Amino acid sequence: MALNYNKFPADVYSETVLAPDFEIYRGVFASELHAINLAQTVMLSRQGLLTEEEASKIAEALFFVEENVDVDSMKFDGSFEDLFFVIERELSQRIGIEISGKLHTGRSRNDMEHTMFRMVLREKLVENLEFHIQLSTMLIDKATKSLDETVLLYTHGQPAQPSTLAHYLGAIIEVVIRDMRRINSALHDVDLCPMGAGAITTSGFDLDRGLMAELLGFRDCVENSYGAIAACDYITASYSALKLSCIHLGRFVQDLATWTGFEISQLYVPDGFVQVSSIMPQKRNPVPTEHMRLMFSLAAGGANQIIDTMHNTPFADMNDSERETQSTGHQVFDRMNRALKLLSGFVDAVQVNKASVKKRIDDSLATITELADSMVRHEKINFRQAHAIAHLIAKASIKEKIPLKKFSYDSYCKYFESEIGSAPRMKPLDFKRVSDPGHFVDVRKLRGGPSRNAMLESLKKYKRQSEEIYTTSFKYNERISMADRLREDTARNLFIH
Incomplete structure (x- = not known):
């Protein structure tokens, strides 16, 4: 049987485009179409483009269609192109095309x-x-x-x-x-x-x-x-x-x-x-x-x-x-x-997981940046020198599998003297404190840092x-x-x- 491509809509076009499109229109945009129709009716009435009687009939018909026509169960059957024309048809059947047709004054499906x-x-x-x-x-x-x-x-x-x-x-x-x-x-x-x-x-x-x-x-x-x-x-x-x-x-x-x-x-x-x-x-x-x-x-x-x-x-x-x-x-x-x-x-x-975090901080020597910073503050050396000493301590800690908090003050003194040529000024208590994650956080008080007040x-x-x-x-x-x-x-x- 020969297919008729001269009558709209062609079957293949209906199946692949118009029917799926109708489902989208019906399922997603139906309430928006109703809202636009109501707004258009009010606006045309205010502008004198509808008489009082025409506006009343169109508004009543719109509410009737919204409340009584089961759009949700509609299926595309080729008798209309999309939901816009379905609603237009329902309105014309209820109040006549002479009045319902005026709703489309000055508008397009485009806008x-x-x-x-x-x-x-x-x-x-x-x-x-x-x-x-x-x-x-x-x-x-x-x-x-x-x-x-x-x-x-x-x-x-x-x-x-x-x-x-x-x-x-x-x-x-x-x-x-x-x-x-x-x-x-x-x-x-x-x-x-x-x-x-x-x-x-x-x-x-x-x-x-x-x-x-x-x-x-x-x-x-x-x-x-x-x-x-x-x-x-x-x-x-x-x-x-x-x-x-x-x-x-x-x-x-x-x-x-x-x-x-x-x-x-x-x-x-x-x-x-x-x-x-x-x-x-x-x-x-x-x-x-x-x-x-x-x-x-x-x-x-x-x-x-x-x-x-x-x-x-x-x-x-x-x-x-x-x-x-x-x-x-x-x-x-x-x-x-x-x-x-x-x-x-x-x-x-x-x-x-506090225990896991503590272990990984210890194992990774994650606080050792603060040791370098503290040397700059206490020993009055520059950061590059302090970084070199801290690097030696990190290598020794990793080699000997000693966390920074257990690294001896005497060993620190040895590495310091080997690089600087003089004894360190940092006290044992200050050296011990640099390995504390809480201290590491507390001294970072700058805007955007992790200290309590900065974070607050x-x-x-x-x-x-x-x-x-x-x-x-x-x-x-x-x-x-x-x-x-x-x-x-x-x-x-x-x-x-």
């Missing part, structure tokens, strides 16, 4: 769809930002409780210097806050309304773009009407911010995987996050780190997919940035939000910065909720009773 995309993306960015805020709040609380929890920090994969868990988490907090700012900046650009742009060049009708933006909860309009339907930087900026956060948090998760492993054992993972082996009775597998690493990696890859999809596309209204791309991008949020939630719970639960000052800043972003997030939700109520109320007030 409508880009408005829907921004509405959903805005909602998802706000939600994602809230998960970031929960993470930053938990990290700040954890750091505040960990001011005296000593850990061993690494450079180039090797033991380096002791610090505190609070100090390490402070570095993570700063990155999370910067990522939140990037997401917030992207959200600021998403939060602009394309309505009124029409197909490309606005309209000769006296529309009120500002009112449409207000009724849909946007902070303002996209200024240029062509940019409103052609620009995709609001998409690329959003997914770039998400991708960066996934990369940064993935590095943190990789540290957690290393620190909770048997060889390092710097952090203890409670049983609630540990899976066992089906054959090896001794195994404790802290697999949440693997799942988080996977989720962040998949989310980063998904974000990059959306960004790359925009590459080399025309600067115009094109399907490349529309429903299929938008809904594919939403999977990034789903994965990332799960990972953020799990990360918050996991970090809150883990505890410093940093944590105050982190808390203030995180709260500022929380306030921004709250204002978005508040404005959107107010717009939802205003739109519903003003649309219902159009009813002629």
Whole structure:
């Protein structure tokens, strides 16, 4: 049987494009379409482009369709192109095309769809930002409780210097806050309304773009009407911010995987996050780190997919940035939000393994930098000389398998005299103190350092910065909720009773 390619839609086009697209429209953007229709009705009425009776009939019909037509169970059957035409058909059947047709005055599916995309993306960015805020709040609380929890920090994969868990988490907090700012900046650009742009060049009708933006909860309009339907930087900026956060948090998760492993054992993972082996009775597998690493990696890859999809596309209204791309991008949020939630719970639960940390600091001579620093202060020699003496002591300690705290003062004097040619001034008590990790941390009082007072000052800043972003997030939700109520109320007030 010959296929008919002259009647729209061709079967293969329906199967591969229109039917899947309808499922996305119906499942993701239906409520946004309803919101835009209500806002359009109110705006046209205010501008005198609908009579009082017309506005009343359209508003009543829109609410009737929303409440009584089961869009969720609809399947694409080729009798309409997309959900927009389904709703248009339902309205015309209820109140007649003479009135229902006026709803589309001065607008296009172009500005409508880009408005829907921004509405959903805005909602998802706000939600994602809230998960970031929960993470930053938990990290700040954890750091505040960990001011005296000593850990061993690494450079180039090797033991380096002791610090505190609070100090390490402070570095993570700063990155999370910067990522939140990037997401917030992207959200600021998403939060602009394309309505009124029409197909490309606005309209000769006296529309009120500002009112449409207000009724849909946007902070303002996209200024240029062509940019409103052609620009995709609001998409690329959003997914770039998400991708960066996934990369940064993935590095943190990789540290957690290393620190909770048997060889390092710097952090203890409670049983609630540990899976066992089906054959090896001794195994404790802290697999949440693997799942988080996977989720962040998949989310980063998904974000990059959306960004790359925009590459080399025309600067115009094109399907490349529309429903299929938008809904594919939403999977990034789903994965990332799960990972953020799990990360918050996991970090809150883990505890410093003090015995393991102490042993590794001793074995690695991680406090010996303070010996060199103390020689500069006590012996009045330069740091390069002090470094050379400390290096000799480190080699001897490693060779003789003696931790720095057990290295004798007499041996120190011998190495000092061999390099400097005179007896040291440092007292035995001062020499003994340099091997103490607590002392190592306490003397590092500079801004940004690990000492208690320095960390407390940093944590105050982190808390203030995180709260500022929380306030921004709250204002978005508040404005959107107010717009939802205003739109519903003003649309219902159009009813002629």
